[in-house]
Amino acid sequence: MAPVASSKDALRTVFGRASTPGPLPVVDGSVKSFLKRNFLHFNAAALLDAAVGYEKHLNNGGKMVVAMAGAMSTAEIGISLAEMIRQGKVHAVCCTGANLEEDIFNLVAHSKYVRLADYQDLTPDEETKLYNKHLNRVTDVAIPEKAAMTPIEKAIMKRWQIADSSGETMFPHEFLYDILRSGELSDKYEIDPRNSWMLAAMEKDLPIFVPGWEDSTLGQVYAATCESGEIKRVHTVKSGIQYMMKLMGWYTNISKSGPMGFFQIGGGIAGDFSICVVPVLKEDADPPRDVPMWKYFCQISESNESYGGYSGAAPNEKISWGKLTKDTPRFVVESDASICVPLIFAYVLGW
Numbered sequence: 001m002a003p004v005a006s007s008k009d010a011l012r013t014v015f016g017r018a019s020t021p022g023p024l025p026v027v028d029g030s031v032k033s034f035l036k037r038n039f040l041h042f043n044a045a046a047l048l049d050a051a052v053g054y055e056k057h058l059n060n061g062g063k064m065v066v067a068m069a070g071a072m073s074t075a076e077i078g079i080s081l082a083e084m085i086r087q088g089k090v091h092a093v094c095c096t097g098a099n100l101e102e103d104i105f106n107l108v109a110h111s112k113y114v115r116l117a118d119y120q121d122l123t124p125d126e127e128t129k130l131y132n133k134h135l136n137r138v139t140d141v142a143i144p145e146k147a148a149m150t151p152i153e154k155a156i157m158k159r160w161q162i163a164d165s166s167g168e169t170m171f172p173h174e175f176l177y178d179i180l181r182s183g184e185l186s187d188k189y190e191i192d193p194r195n196s197w198m199l200a201a202m203e204k205d206l207p208i209f210v211p212g213w214e215d216s217t218l219g220q221v222y223a224a225t226c227e228s229g230e231i232k233r234v235h236t237v238k239s240g241i242q243y244m245m246k247l248m249g250w251y252t253n254i255s256k257s258g259p260m261g262f263f264q265i266g267g268g269i270a271g272d273f274s275i276c277v278v279p280v281l282k283e284d285a286d287p288p289r290d291v292p293m294w295k296y297f298c299q300i301s302e303s304n305e306s307y308g309g310y311s312g313a314a315p316n317e318k319i320s321w322g323k324l325t326k327d328t329p330r331f332v333v334e335s336d337a338s339i340c341v342p343l344i345f346a347y348v349l350g351w
Contacts, residue, residue, distance in 0.1 A: 031346040043335045050298040050331035051347035054263065057296040057329075058089060058348070061258035064296070067274050068095040069266030069311075071138045073102035073197070075338040080345035082200035089348055091254065092207040093197075094247075094274035097216025100173055100208070101152065102143070103198040104180070109148035110190040116140050149217055151188065155179045156218060160225065164236040171238045171246070172218070173208040177201075209247050211240045211273035244273070244280065251277045252289055261296030265337045267303060267311025279322035297324055298331040300340050 039048040057064065066081070084090045106113070116122070119140045122130075127137070135142035143149070159175050162168075170178075179185060180202045186193075193199050201208060213219045225231045235242075251260070264271040281289040303312030315330040324330065333340050 031343065031351045035343065035347055043333055043340075046331060046333045047335070047340050047343060048347075050300075050333055051344040053296055053329050053331055054261070054298065054344060054348050057259065057261045062261050062295060063091040063254055063258055064089065064261040064263055065092045065094060065274055066090050067262065067264045067271040068093060068099050069268045069270040070096075070337060071098060071102065072265055072337065072341070073099045074106065074138045074141060074143065076106065076195070077338075077341060078103050078106075078197035078200075079195045080342045080349070081197040082195055083349055084345050085197060085200040085204055085206055087349065089345075090206070092209065092250065093201065094209040094211070094270050096268070096270050097172065097210055097213040097219045099270075100176065100198070100210050100213070101216055101218050102138075103196055104152055104176060104185075105143055105148035107191055107193070107196045107199070108151055108185055108188040109144055112144040112147040114142040114144070116142060151185065152179070153218065153221055155184060157221075157225070160222065160231055160236060164231050164233055167233075169233075169236055169238055171208075171243065172210050172213045173201075175237070177205075207246075207250055209243045209274060211243055212269045213237075213240070240273070244277070247274065247277050248281055248285065252281065252291055255292050259295035260292060262294045262298070264297070264299045264301075265341055266301050267299075267309075267313070271299075272310055275318065275323045276321075283322060293325050294323070294328055296329050298333070298344075300333045300335065300337045300344075302334060302336055 035048050035051065039045060054064070066084075068077070072081075081090070085093075114135055116137065117140060119137065122137075130137055130142055134145035136145055137143075156175050156179060159178060163170060163175075176198065180199055200206075214223055222231070222237055226234050254260070262275055264275070275294070278291065278293055281291045297315055297318075299315060301311055303309065305312045305314055315324060315328075315332060318324040319326060
């Protein structure tokens with residue numbers, strides 16, 4: 001008589017998706033072994049599955065796009081993301097304009113940021129005091145406007161004016177790359193430059209796509225400069241449409257070299273813009289392009305699925321839009337990205 005499988009064994013094999021049973025790994029002091037030993041259930045297990053899947057995707061010759069919403073740069077994601085970029089474990093970033101610029105704000109003004117541990121108890125009057133002091137709050141930290149934003153505005157304004165008068169056009173991230181590459185701000189660095197993901201990206205000339213850039217401090221400054229007539233040509237700084245065209249060409253070419261993965265931090269425009277490149281190429285391009293579908297997908301968000309809301313929408317919804325397929329490995333971690341993302345990156349980096 002064949003042995004009867006235990007309920008635990010049956011659970012491990014249901015749908016063919018669960019982990020292979022075995023002894024818990026010995027902790028060797030690394031984050032990787034800690035996660036393997038301790039992150040066994042619920043969101044913790046989902047995080048570990050996503051990290052294992054990320055590593056497997058890279059080991060299979062895959063490329064990874066990181067889509068970054070929220071205020072991850074102010075949360076200092078650069079400490080781990082910069083190393084991911086340097087080690088070739090991130091191949092493109094699609095982010096909000098805020099994440100693009102706030103990494104550099106932190107780079108040049110870190111010591112003047114104000115930590116607000118009691119932010120949940122702030123009254124409207126206390127918030128007004130922050131405003132009057134030109135301290136712009138992002139949850140538990142306030143960005144010092146004059147120390148962080150003003151130096152970058154001055155440096156980029158010069159470049160906008162030169163490009164405008166010469167007829168040149170560049171993407172938002174290219175102007176910032178030019179500032180970093182020039183070294184003109186290097187004497188102002190207040191963190192270890194290795195912890196700036198924008199510096200790491202500049203050194204790799206990493207493709208960056210920034211939809212909705214106008215919804216950022218520098219984007220709004222640019223809009224005001226155009227409205228005043230100081231900048232004559234609105235498209236001196238290229239737009240989101242041009243970013244999508246650039247992304248279409250990049251995806252077409254890079255997907256020939258290996259499977260494509262998508263790692264989504266939060267929701268909103270950063271995630272939806274970049275993941276849509278596949279249906280755009282397959283369904284809207286003329287002629288349609290026979291590009292491969294995404295072969296890995298991970299979403300980290302604490303948003304709940306709601307009526308029409310994208311940030312918490314389950315990955316299965318993306319199948320009906322032609323963004324994913326039923327065979328795409330899909331991982332969802334419903335938790336705080338400022339905790340989860342560094343842990344996943346640490347796993348992939350072998351820290």
